[in-house]
Structures are given as C-alpha cells and as structure tokens.
Amino acid sequence: MSWLRNPWGRPRFLPIVTGVYILWSIVPVTVAVLFAFNDGRSRTTWQGFSTRWFLDDPGSVKNDPGLLSALQHTLLLAVICVVVAVPLGVALALGLQRWRGHGSGAANTLMLLPLVTPELVMGVALLLLFLQIFNGWGLGTTAQAIGQVTFAVSYVVVVVRGRLVTIGREYEEAAADLGAPPVSRLTRVLLPLLAPAIIASAGIVFALSIDDFVVTQYLSAGADTNTVSMLLYSTARGAPSPALNALASITLVITLVTIALAYLVYRRFAGAGSASEAATLGEVAIER
Amino acid sequence: MESRWTWRFLALPGVVWLSLFFLVAFYAVLCVAFGNQNTLNEPVPFWNPLDWNVGYVLEVLQNFRDGGQYLTVYLRTFAYVGIAIVISLLIGYPVAYFAARHAGRWKGLLLVLLVLPWWINYLMRMLAWINLLDAAGWGTKVLHYTAIDQLFISLHLLSGEGRWLEGQPATVVIALVYGYVPFFVLPLFAALDRIDQRHIEAARDLGSSPFSAFRRVTLPLSLPGILAGLVLIALPMFGDYYTQDLVSASPRTSMIGNQIDQFTRQGSQKTVGAVLTVVLAVVLLVFMLYYLRATRRAGREGERE
Numbered sequence: 001m002s003w004l005r006n007p008w009g010r011p012r013f014l015p016i017v018t019g020v021y022i023l024w025s026i027v028p029v030t031v032a033v034l035f036a037f038n039d040g041r042s043r044t045t046w047q048g049f050s051t052r053w054f055l056d057d058p059g060s061v062k063n064d065p066g067l068l069s070a071l072q073h074t075l076l077l078a079v080i081c082v083v084v085a086v087p088l089g090v091a092l093a094l095g096l097q098r099w100r101g102h103g104s105g106a107a108n109t110l111m112l113l114p115l116v117t118p119e120l121v122m123g124v125a126l127l128l129l130f131l132q133i134f135n136g137w138g139l140g141t142t143a144q145a146i147g148q149v150t151f152a153v154s155y156v157v158v159v160v161r162g163r164l165v166t167i168g169r170e171y172e173e174a175a176a177d178l179g180a181p182p183v184s185r186l187t188r189v190l191l192p193l194l195a196p197a198i199i200a201s202a203g204i205v206f207a208l209s210i211d212d213f214v215v216t217q218y219l220s221a222g223a224d225t226n227t228v229s230m231l232l233y234s235t236a237r238g239a240p241s242p243a244l245n246a247l248a249s250i251t252l253v254i255t256l257v258t259i260a261l262a263y264l265v266y267r268r269f270a271g272a273g274s275a276s277e278a279a280t281l282g283e284v285a286i287e288r
Numbered sequence: 289m290e291s292r293w294t295w296r297f298l299a300l301p302g303v304v305w306l307s308l309f310f311l312v313a314f315y316a317v318l319c320v321a322f323g324n325q326n327t328l329n330e331p332v333p334f335w336n337p338l339d340w341n342v343g344y345v346l347e348v349l350q351n352f353r354d355g356g357q358y359l360t361v362y363l364r365t366f367a368y369v370g371i372a373i374v375i376s377l378l379i380g381y382p383v384a385y386f387a388a389r390h391a392g393r394w395k396g397l398l399l400v401l402l403v404l405p406w407w408i409n410y411l412m413r414m415l416a417w418i419n420l421l422d423a424a425g426w427g428t429k430v431l432h433y434t435a436i437d438q439l440f441i442s443l444h445l446l447s448g449e450g451r452w453l454e455g456q457p458a459t460v461v462i463a464l465v466y467g468y469v470p471f472f473v474l475p476l477f478a479a480l481d482r483i484d485q486r487h488i489e490a491a492r493d494l495g496s497s498p499f500s501a502f503r504r505v506t507l508p509l510s511l512p513g514i515l516a517g518l519v520l521i522a523l524p525m526f527g528d529y530y531t532q533d534l535v536s537a538s539p540r541t542s543m544i545g546n547q548i549d550q551f552t553r554q555g556s557q558k559t560v561g562a563v564l565t566v567v568l569a570v571v572l573l574v575f576m577l578y579y580l581r582a583t584r585r586a587g588r589e590g591e592r593e
Contacts, residue, residue: 013382014386015386015390017382017383017386018386022398025404025466026415028413028427030318031416043419044404044419044422054412061518091299091301091302095298095300097295098295099296107450110306110310112583113310113580114310117310117569120523120549121525121568122552124317124552124561124565125313125317126309127553128317128552129309129314132320132331142403143425147309150305153305154308165325207407214527218553220553229410229411231414233411233534236414237537248409248415252408252409255405256404259407271403288298
C-alpha cells in the first residue's frame, strides 16, 4: 500500500480501480451496440456484420411498425418537452433569481422538489391526477408530455440560474443607466447573455425526455404511446431479435450527439473552461 | 418599483405549473390513500381532508406491525439498497479520488468517460447486461472461465451455473450498483475537486503521515459529498421497480417499487398503491430534506463566490 505512505507519488491501485471501473461501465453497452449489427437473430453469438436490423429485415427498426412508431413517439415527446419546458424554466429561473421577499423561499423549494422525489412517486401522483382530476384529458401523449415537462423544468432552472450567477447584474445596471426600459433590458441584454445556457438546457431536456422511463410509462395509453424506453423494458427479456439493440443504439447516438452539441455550444459561447464546470453541467441531471 | 413585480410575474407560469402537476398531483395521492374503494376495487377519492378515511392506511400499517408481506418487502428493499450503496461507496470513492487528484492530463478525458453513462438510457444499460448474462451470453462465459460463478455458487449467491438472471438477489444488487454508481461518482468528484490542496499540505507540514492526513483532512472534508452522493442514489433505488423486473422478475426478489407498481400502474388496487406510495414518501422525506438542504447550501455558497 505504497500510496498510503505517499499520496503525492504515483498510486498504483487507484488507476487500476479507475480503469476497471471505466471498462465495466462502458464495455457492456458497447457489446449491446455491436450486436445491433449482428448478421443473425442471436444476441449472444456473433454471426458476422450486417445492417439488416436497421434497414432490410422485415423485423428491422425501419420495417417493424411497433419499433418505428416507438422511435417517432419518443422524438415527438422530446420536441414537445423542449418547446414547453425551456421557456417555462427560463422565466422561472429569472424570476427566482431576482425575486426576493414573500413566497420566494417556498417557490424555490417547489422548484427543487421534483429533482429529489423518486420518479416512481411522481409517476403514481401524475397517474392518479390524470385518472381522478384531469380525467377529461386522460392518459396518452398530452399526459406524457405534461409529466416530462414537470420534472424537466427544474433542470432548465438549475442550468440557467448557474449562468445568471456568473453573469452578475453589471450589464443590466449599465443598460439601466443608459436609459433602457425594463423589457429591453431583459430582451436585449439578459437573454442574449443567457443564450448559451438556454441552448444547453434545451439539449439536456431533449436527452432527458428521450431517456425517461417511469413517468412516460405511467402516463401511457396503449401501444400508440409506447416509447423506446418502454419497449426496452417490456421486451428486453424476451426480445426476438437484435432489432431491439438497433433501436436502442439509434436513440443512444441521438442522445449523445445532442449532449455533446449542448456542451460544445455552452463551452464555446459561455467560456466554461474548467473540468469542474463540465462536471456541474453533468451534475445537473440529478436523477432519472 | 417595476422590478419586484416583473420578477414575480416571470416566475408565475412555472410556479403555477409545478403547483398543479406536482403539489395537486401529490394531493390526489393523499385523497386516494385516505379515500374509499367501490365494489370493483376502483378508488373513490375523498377530496375534503375532513372526510378522510384512515381505514386503508391502518390496514397497511397493521400488516407492517404483524410482520406481513409489506414488512418483508420493505426489509428486503432496505437490505438491497443498503448493500448497494456500500458497494457504490467502495467502488466510487477510489475512482472519484483518482479523477480529482491523480488524473493529471487525463482528467478531461476521464471526466467525459465518467459522464458518459449518465446519458446512456438506463434501460439500455440493463439490456446490455441481460444480453451478457443470458445462459449463452459472453458475460456468463467470462464469469465461468474466471471461476467467478463457482465462487458465487459456493457463497450461495448463485443457484447454479448460468442462472444469473433466474431470481438471484446478488444479481439485483449488482445491477442496482451498475445502474446508479455513475450518479454517485460525479458529485463526489466535484466535492473532492473543491478541497483546497493547501489543507492537506498544511497537515503534512505539521507532521501528520500521509494516511492520517487523508483520514483526518481529506476524508472529513469529503464527507458532505459522500453523504449527498449516497442519498442521491439511494432515493431512486427505493423507487426502482424496473431493475428487479429486468434482471430477476422473481417474487422472491421483489422490492417496494415493484409492489407499488403492481398496485397502481398494473392496477388492481390503486387505493392500496396510493397508501404504499404515501408510506414510501414519508420514509424517504428525511433523506429528501437532507439533500435539499445540502444543495441549497451549496447554491448559496456558489452565489457568494
């Protein structure tokens, strides 16, 4: 245990543990993606490379109506979620950041609650809400979108507020001194400064929505409202072919590209440099 | 003053949305839990708290007291989650420590690799293991060649060769660790990264050995990060039903989440499901409040900087 004697030296066991951990966390998923390209029905025996489970086979993602509609529905929900949650969250972040006095503490706690509530509890609550109170709307796409927005808003608030803190009030005050009215201070000073955070939070919400499972499943209504996550849950154990792996791989690529773009935009325009800031951006996705 | 009202007005839509779909939704759970059932076992919520019927709540609590099935499942869940967070700590601390202190020029790349699992669909990560741990899967083969399966069998953690997905408690716990440990490593990394190196240098200059500097400086300073990280992963584990369903699906390994899921979404007795949800929320409230306080404190410190 030489690292105990000299923690500033090159500890041996730490890089080994870290390396094994990284392999353990990445390799299984890589194998699952690999089998999406298997030229056979097996998900355990490699039979050569092919793209049949994406395009050609009757049971492929392109040709199986169940798989294709799950992919479309997942993307539809993600777009709705971004369109609704981002404006709502940006306004809430601005309001909470500047509003001092009665009710601001309670509003803050209300915003943080969805982040710490286990998703199952939220799922049950929203299910009973839509069955017992908003039974006119019923379950399905609208309910699913509302459910996703409800937890996504808080993530937008956390990202945007982080940026608001670093911007400070100087630019606004300068604009006020130069005679800008409140509305143009908001639209011409604050919002452009917040743009990187807004774009980053849009990316995060898009990815969160695609990967969401519990709330989406609880508020679903039949096969038409299946998402990729739900299909993974219901067919993973009995899946007949690697088409399921292909479907999962497609959403994996979409999510990772979205997050990478969000990160690059944030870094390029907000000048986030340090590793810790990168971690904060990741830390934002507190739970699923 | 314009500004006071401007900011409140901006916050309004978000506050209304969260009140409606979070607070009112939770109120609906209470009204169902303290409501009644019709002859078809459908819930009949009582909207006025003065009318609340404690019958179903008492029935469930009675079952707990008499050591019935709810208690069994609760104890099992606490055991699984307890073991899973201890394993997560043992795996996660060295990794976060290395990334924060010793990664050097690899730090950026390492962080990307640590963040990566966050953005891979949880169910896909489970699908990956289902493929690997299939009786004919690559993982099962590797575990067989390395004799790890024999070790697990001799420890009574596995009931037979290649039976990893046949209702093994050990598989459920390991799957939980696999699923949630990335959400522990990253916040812990951030906590360790924030520790001022000079504290440790001071301890060394004052004559403490490297180990006691770690034990008496680094470890206590990282304790809030450890606790926040463990709470962060314990909360979703308590509400997890899909991991158990996917890697075991046996009633012998079912968790609180599975019970709630069966009563509510799958649906026979939503009233009982609502009661169990309220019980779970009350049990977890302590953890949730702790985490809220920790994040708000961190937020205030962030603003001061």
